[in-house]
Amino acid sequence: xxxxxxxxxxxxxxxxxxxxxxxxxxxxxxxxxxxxxxxxxxxxxxxxxxxxxxxxxxxxxxxxxxxxxxxxxxxxxxxxxxxxxxxxxxxxxxxxxxxxxxxxxxxxxxxxxxxxxxxxxxxxxxxxxxxxxxxxxxxxxxxxxxxxxxxxxxxxxxxxxxxxxxxxxxxxxxxxxxxxxxxxxxxxxxxxxxxxxxxxxxxxxxxxxxxxxxxxxxxxxxxxxxxxxxxxxxxxxx
Amino acid sequence: xxxxxxxxxxxxxxxxxxxxxxxxxxxxxxxxxxxxxxxxxxxxxxxxxxxxxxxxxxxxxxxxxxxxxxxxxxxxxxxxxxxxxxxxxxxxxxxxxxxxxxxxxxxxxxxxxxxxxxxxxxxxxxxxxxxxxxxxxxxxxxxxxxxxxxxxxxxxxxxxxxxxxxxxxxxxxxxxxxxxxxxxxxxxxxxxxxxxxxxxxxxxxxxxxxxxxxxxxxxxxxxxxxxxxxxxxxxxxxxxxxxxxxxxxxxxxxxxxxxxxxxxxxxxxxxxxxxxxxxxxxxxxxxxxxxxxxxxxxxxxxxxxxxxxxxxxxxxxxxxxxxxxxxxxxxxxxxxxxxxxxxxxxxxxxxxxxxxxxxxxxxxxxxxxxxxxxxxxxxxxxxxxxxxxxxxxxxxxxxxxxxxxxxxxxxxxxxxxxxxxxxxxxx
Numbered sequence: 148x149x150x151x152x153x154x155x156x157x158x159x160x161x162x163x164x165x166x167x168x169x170x171x172x173x174x175x176x177x178x179x180x181x182x183x184x185x186x187x188x189x190x191x192x193x194x195x196x197x198x199x200x201x202x203x204x205x206x207x208x209x210x211x212x213x214x215x216x217x218x219x220x221x222x223x224x225x226x227x228x229x230x231x232x233x234x235x236x237x238x239x240x241x242x243x244x245x246x247x248x249x250x251x252x253x254x255x256x257x258x259x260x261x262x263x264x265x266x267x268x269x270x271x272x273x274x275x276x277x278x279x280x281x282x283x284x285x286x287x288x289x290x291x292x293x294x295x296x297x298x299x300x301x302x303x304x305x306x307x308x309x310x311x312x313x314x315x316x317x318x319x320x321x322x323x324x325x326x327x328x329x330x331x332x333x334x335x336x337x338x339x340x341x342x343x344x345x346x347x348x349x350x351x352x353x354x355x356x357x358x359x360x361x362x363x364x365x366x367x368x369x370x371x372x373x374x375x376x377x378x379x380x381x382x383x384x385x
Numbered sequence: 386x387x388x389x390x391x392x393x394x395x396x397x398x399x400x401x402x403x404x405x406x407x408x409x410x411x412x413x414x415x416x417x418x419x420x421x422x423x424x425x426x427x428x429x430x431x432x433x434x435x436x437x438x439x440x441x442x443x444x445x446x447x448x449x450x451x452x453x454x455x456x457x458x459x460x461x462x463x464x465x466x467x468x469x470x471x472x473x474x475x476x477x478x479x480x481x482x483x484x485x486x487x488x489x490x491x492x493x494x495x496x497x498x499x500x501x502x503x504x505x506x507x508x509x510x511x512x513x514x515x516x517x518x519x520x521x522x523x524x525x526x527x528x529x530x531x532x533x534x535x536x537x538x539x540x541x542x543x544x545x546x547x548x549x550x551x552x553x554x555x556x557x558x559x560x561x562x563x564x565x566x567x568x569x570x571x572x573x574x575x576x577x578x579x580x581x582x583x584x585x586x587x588x589x590x591x592x593x594x595x596x597x598x599x600x601x602x603x604x605x606x607x608x609x610x611x612x613x614x615x616x617x618x619x620x621x622x623x624x625x626x627x628x629x630x631x632x633x634x635x636x637x638x639x640x641x642x643x644x645x646x647x648x649x650x651x652x653x654x655x656x657x658x659x660x661x662x663x664x665x666x667x668x669x670x671x672x673x674x675x676x677x678x679x680x681x682x683x684x685x686x687x688x689x690x691x692x693x694x695x696x697x698x699x700x701x702x703x704x705x706x707x708x709x710x711x712x713x714x715x716x717x718x719x720x721x722x723x724x725x726x727x728x729x730x731x732x733x734x735x736x737x738x739x740x741x742x743x744x745x746x747x748x749x750x751x752x753x754x755x756x757x758x759x760x761x762x763x764x765x766x767x768x769x770x771x772x773x774x775x776x777x778x779x780x781x782x783x784x785x786x787x788x789x790x791x792x793x794x795x796x797x798x799x800x801x802x803x804x805x806x807x808x809x810x811x812x
Contacts (some may be wrong), residue, residue, distance in 0.1 A: 210401070218394040222401050229405035233412045240416035243423045 155280055162284030169292040170341040174260040178252050179293060180330040186309045189297025190290065191245045195238065195253060197286025199230045200262050204270040204282035206230075211271045223266045228257045261289060292337070299333050300324045432458060432467045435487030435496030439464055447554050451546035459556075465489035466556060468547035472539045482539055484514075486547050492521045492557035497544070502536070513537065521560025522548035534722075538583055567636040568613055568622055575624030575632055578608030578696040578798070581718040582790045586611070593657045597650035601657065606716035606724040607698045612654040616647050623654045627698040628689035631655045669699030673712035676728045676741040677703050685712070690805035695798035700806065709733050713802055715795035720787050727795040735803050740767040740796075747788050758782055772800035 168174045175196070182192040206226050207214075214222045235253055238246045246253065256262065265285055270278040302308050304324030306317035323329045426433060429442045440462030447457050455469045470484040483501035488494055497514040509530065516527055524545060530537040551557045562570075572586040573579065579586050588602035588611055599620070600613040607627065614621040614633070621641060623633040631651050633642050641647050667687075674685055683705035690700050699714035711731045719725040726743040746760055766779045780793040 214397055214401075215390060215394040217390070218398050222398055225398070225401050225405055229408055232409050236409075236412050236416040236420070240419040240423070243420075243427070 155277070158277055158280045159284040159287075162281065162286070162288035163291060164288070164341065164344065166285075167288040167292060167341060168261040168264075168285050169289055170338050171345070172261075172264070173338070174264055175289060176334070178255065178259065179296065180327065180334060181252055182249065183293055183296040183300050183330060183333075184304075184325050185248075185301045186294065186297040187245070188248045189293040191238075191242070191249055192252060193286075193290030193293040195234050195249070196256050196259060196261065197283070197290050198234055199227060199256055199259075200265060200286040200289075201279055201282035202230045203227045203262055203266055204278040205275055207266045207270040208273060208275045208278035214271075219267075219271065220263075223263060223271075224257070227262055227266070231256045261285060296330075296333055296337060300329060304329060429458075429467075431485045431498065431500055432487070434498050435485050436460060436465060436467055437496070438462075439467075439487075442467060445554075445556075447550060449553065450550045453543045453546045454550045457550060457556075463490065465495060466551055468550060470543040470547055472543040482536070482543070484540065484543055486517075486544055488547065488551060488557060490557065492548075492551075492560055494518055494520050494544075499540070513540070517544060522552060522557075523560035523562040523566055525560070525563040525566055534585070535583070538585060542583075564620060564636060568620065571622035571634050571636070571638070572602070572611045572624075574638070575622050575634055576604060576609050576611050576626065576694050578626070578694055579604035579606065579611065581722050582787055582794075587718055587722050595653045595657060597653050598657060603658070605722065606696060606718060608696050608716060609694060610654075610658050612657070614647075614650045614654060616650045621647060621650065623651060624694050625655055625658070626692075626694040628691070628693055628700070629655060629659060630692055630694070632694060669714045670701065672714060672726070672728055672743060673699070673701045673703065673730075676739060677705075677710070677712055677730050682706075688806065690802045693802050693805055695801060696795055697798050697802040700802055703730070710738060711803060711806065713799040715798050717791040717795045717798075719791050725788070725791055725795075727792065727799075729796070729799045731799070731803055734771070735800070735807065736769050736771045737767045737796075740764045747782065747785050758785075767796070770796075772804060775800060 162168065164171075166172060169176070169179050178192050178196070183189045203223070203226050207223055210222070210226075231254065234256070235246070238249075238253065265281060269281045273281070298308065302313060302316060303321055304326075305322070306313050306315075306320040321329070324333060425441060429439075432442050433439060439460040441460070442458040443461055445457045445459050445466070450457070453470050453472045455471050457469075458467045460466070465488050467485060467487050470486065472482050472484070481501060482499065485498050485500055486494060487496040494517050497517050499510045499514055502510055513530060517524070520527055522545070524541065527541060529541065548557070548560075552559050569586070572588065573584060576586075579588055581587050586602075587605045589605055591601050591603050591610075593601035593612075597614045597616055598612050599615045602611040604610065609624060609626040612623045612625065614623055620636055621633045622636075623631055625631045631642065631654055632640065633647060633651055633654075635641050642651065670685055670687060674683070677683065677685070683703055686702045686704075688700050688702050688711075690697075693700075696715045696717045697713055698716050699712075701712040703710045703712055710733060713729045713731065715727045715729070716724045717727065725746070728739075728741045728743065729737060730739040732738050741764065746763075747758065763782070770776075770779070775796060777793045780789050780796065782789045782792075
């Protein structure tokens with residue numbers, strides 16, 4: 148395998164486990180908790196977010212030398228909102244049931260931290276191919292996380308999988324898993340499992356990912372050096 | 386910020402917005418018609434369930450619709466009509482039933498669904514409506530559900546109303562009723578006293594042999610018999626009242642009672658249960674003597690008003706101290722079709738002297754909601770009333786509609802029997 152191919156593969160794969168946007172970077176928590184009550188809505192949300200992520204990463208990467216630094220965030224938002232609207236319209240037209248199921252969370256992909264975060268952290272600094280792979284990897288990580296979480300919550304919370312009744316579990320299940328507290332519980336368990344895997348492999352858990360991954364980090368007034376508990380130098384990223 | 390940089394920022398942002406806007410316009414052009422179609426389908430979702438091949442729906446403004454018909458829509462493709470119905474089961478009198486029925490332009494039901502039903506007793510909300518598919522306005526072969534008669538009757542009557550709405554407005558043609566249906570309908574025409582508050586005949590089939598009698602039924606309230614006769618291949622429906630009079634109808638509704646061609650058959654029907662009727666009359670004398678309060682030397686004689694086919698099962702002349710009065714027994718159907726026996730004593734002018742009932746006036750389990758009634762005061766309210774002054778408002782019992790209706794029916798029927806006596810049609 149050539150070095151380029153190896154690098155491309157690592158970009159693609161890191162979004163799935165090592166830099167999983169939900170379980171490691173802890174981004175996109177809102178749709179994760181809201182849309183994992185059932186497998187179908189979880190997969191629908193995952194695919195929609197992945198499509199927007201790939202398309203917006205590609206376009207932002209293409210325009211990275213054109214977009215002035217001062218208006219980059221409005222430009223990213225316009226591009227992302229454009230793709231979200233396209234996905235919304237297509238889904239409303241061809242998958243109306245899924246569109247109704249996702250509700251307002253589909254439109255809220257515009258402000259999904261994963262998408263804006265990858266645009267700011269990766270696509271605006273890397274070539275088109277790598278940006279597309281980063282978008283695809285992060286999208287797959289998001290999709291897989293939602294799928295696993297949706298499966299756990301639906302199977303053990305309602306005794307069904309994608310609406311199909313599962314013998315025994317249909318009569319003996321834990322409805323709390325489908326409710327918001329159950330969502331937090333499963334979410335916490337999954338983060339713990341991923342952290343344990345990363346620790347076992349000797350990879351440091353990205354404690355700093357939460358704040359620095361935020362696209363508003365540069366403009367944020369509350370930038371602290373964790374060790375000194377003092378504000379960081381303006382615009383400096385750790 | 387330098388001026389050039391600011392201008393560049395504005396231009397870049399404007400161009401990006403324009404390109405994204407164009408992209409959205411293009412996608413919108415592609416998806417807008419499909420989304421509009423989806424939304425239209427969503428709005429008429431239940432309509433497509435009963436008429437899957439329809440192209441679209443638009444409301445047909447009709448007037449003079451039956452109470453149960455809430456709206457009528459037509460398929461813009463011309464395949465038929467969808468009628469929205471709302472009715473109420475008489476079981477508790479409080480549960481609404483929503484029905485959507487699709488009727489093709491050929492006057493046959495193409496789809497039907499029960500959209501809401503809150504009674505605890507299910508009559509097969511999925512299966513029962515399917516028995517209506519393919520039926521025309523005659524609803525031939527559609528049965529009620531045993532044990533859930535009130536709900537299934539309300540359902541069938543509402544579907545009939547859907548046809549009434551379309552037929553009366555000239556939208557579909559009337560269906561042809563089968564002989565069985567015509568016979569069923571004529572049972573309450575021949576013997577009105579056997580009908581409950583919903584107009585259904587409450588009869589029990591009995592074994593009677595005869596040259597002409599094909600089927601025989603006894604009214605559950607003892608007001609008479611219904612016979613289905615076969616006279617040389619011509620079916621007749623005859624009612625024989627509690628006083629032995631008979632009335633017969635051909636299936637087209639023609640009264641053939643006095644037609645000499647059917648005289649033998651009608652006489653056979655009258656004679657079939659004559660002895661049984663006499664025995665019932667004897668039992669009523671005891672009731673009258675108990676409620677008439679006429680003293681030991683009063684004489685009570687059974688009399689027979691002519692042409693009575695209603696709920697009156699006994700009529701008596703009471704003579705005490707040279708004063709003549711009349712006693713009547715009416716048996717009406719109360720809650721869950723249970724017979725309720727009412728006794729009326731009328732003076733010689735036809736005014737009610739006393740109104741009593743044998744057994745419970747309001748059956749304990751009639752309604753879920755409670756009612757309050759001073760029975761003595763309620764019954765006293767009937768005293769002095771004549772056929773002319775009788776107002777049904779005196780029969781009303783709040784929370785007990787079926788009993789109220791039953792008392793009103795009994796009172797009207799007693800006045801009719803008295804009228805038959807005074808006009809000389811008694812013996």
